[in-house]
Amino acid sequence: MIELLTADTPNGKKISIMLEEIKFDYKVTKININKNEQFKPEFKKLSPFSKIPVIIDHDKKISMFESGAILIYLGEKSGKFYDNDQRTIINQWLMGQMGYVGPMLGQHHQFHHYNPGKSEFGEKRYFKISERIYKELDERLSKSRFLAGMKYTIADIATFPWIARHEWHDIGLKNFANLTRWYQEISEREAVQKGYDLLNKGDQVPKV
Numbered sequence: 001m002i003e004l005l006t007a008d009t010p011n012g013k014k015i016s017i018m019l020e021e022i023k024f025d026y027k028v029t030k031i032n033i034n035k036n037e038q039f040k041p042e043f044k045k046l047s048p049f050s051k052i053p054v055i056i057d058h059d060k061k062i063s064m065f066e067s068g069a070i071l072i073y074l075g076e077k078s079g080k081f082y083d084n085d086q087r088t089i090i091n092q093w094l095m096g097q098m099g100y101v102g103p104m105l106g107q108h109h110q111f112h113h114y115n116p117g118k119s120e121f122g123e124k125r126y127f128k129i130s131e132r133i134y135k136e137l138d139e140r141l142s143k144s145r146f147l148a149g150m151k152y153t154i155a156d157i158a159t160f161p162w163i164a165r166h167e168w169h170d171i172g173l174k175n176f177a178n179l180t181r182w183y184q185e186i187s188e189r190e191a192v193q194k195g196y197d198l199l200n201k202g203d204q205v206p207k208v
Contacts, residue, residue, distance in 0.1 A: 002026040002074075005046070006053035007033045008198050010102065010161035011067045015053050017195030018071055018157050022078035030199065068098040071154040081153045093147040093155035097162070101137075104129045105162050105169070113168045131171050134179060137163075141178035152186070160186050164196065167206055174208050184208060 002024050006012035019026045031037045031052050038050045046054045047065040055070050056063045057077075064070050071094065075082025082090060108130040111122035137159070140147060147155040163183055166173040173180055186192055187205045197203045 001058050003029055003056040003058060004053060005029045005031050005043070005056070006198070007031050007038075008201075008203075009033075009052065010165065011051075012053045013161040013164075013196055013198050014067050014158050015055065015070055015074075016198045017161070017192050018074050018081070018154065020191035020195040021157065021189075022074060022080050023191075024074070024078065028198065066098075068094055068158060071158055075154050081151075081157065083151065083153070086148060086151065086153065090148040090153045090155050093153075094158055097155065097158040101133055101159055102162055104133060105165070109165070109168055112170065127171075130169055134169075134171050134173070134176050137182075138176040138179040141182045146182065156182075156186060160192065161196070164206055166208075180208050 002019060004012070004015055004019065004026055006015065006028065007030065016026075016028065031043065033052065037043065038047070038052060043054070044050050046056070046063045049065070051065065053067055053070065054063060054065045055073075057073075064073055072082065104126065107122070108126035111119055111126050116123065137147075144150070146152050147159060160183070163173070163179065166183075173183065193205060196205050
């Protein structure tokens with residue numbers, strides 16, 4: 001059984017969506033990042049950078065931190081969404097999400113959504129970067145059904161929850177036809193809908 005220690009964030013939703021997709025038994029242990037529970041010594045032992053999510057594979061008695069590494073682990077363990085012959089390109093799009101898409105959209109959230117008016121420079125900078133991310137993803141998806149090719153993979157699972165916050169971004173997802181097509185197709189997956197509602201609060205995937 002997999003225990004998922006997380007908050008209700010895009011990085012957390014990556015893992016709950018993956019666990020639903022591969023149909024593994026799991027339970028969620030909520031980490032309240034608003035109360036700094038991620039900095040408690042017992043959590044820091046599992047996650048040295050005090051970041052969520054973390055999983056504990058109780059069957060193998062191991063824990064893992066970093067959402068990208070967790071997706072790779074679950075892909076290897078399940079044999080799903082991480083095909084051997086496609087791993088080179090899957091890894092590139094997964095690392096692109098981890099190092100670029102997520103961090104830059106996250107900064108856009110901080111300046112544009114959570115703290116508007118505090119830094120004109122920050123708001124303009126991360127809006128432009130986020131808009132560029134939309135354009136770059138749209139360009140890729142004009143040539144490919146999914147990010148790493150014709151198959152749905154952990155690269156898509158990693159990226160989707162960040163684009164699901166498109167209402168926060170104010171960029172206009174519907175203006176990007178290929179990204180919208182990709183987003184809507186993934187939104188219709190039952191496992192995605194279940195995994196998106198990470199804490200069973202009735203959360204639904206945002207519409208375009």
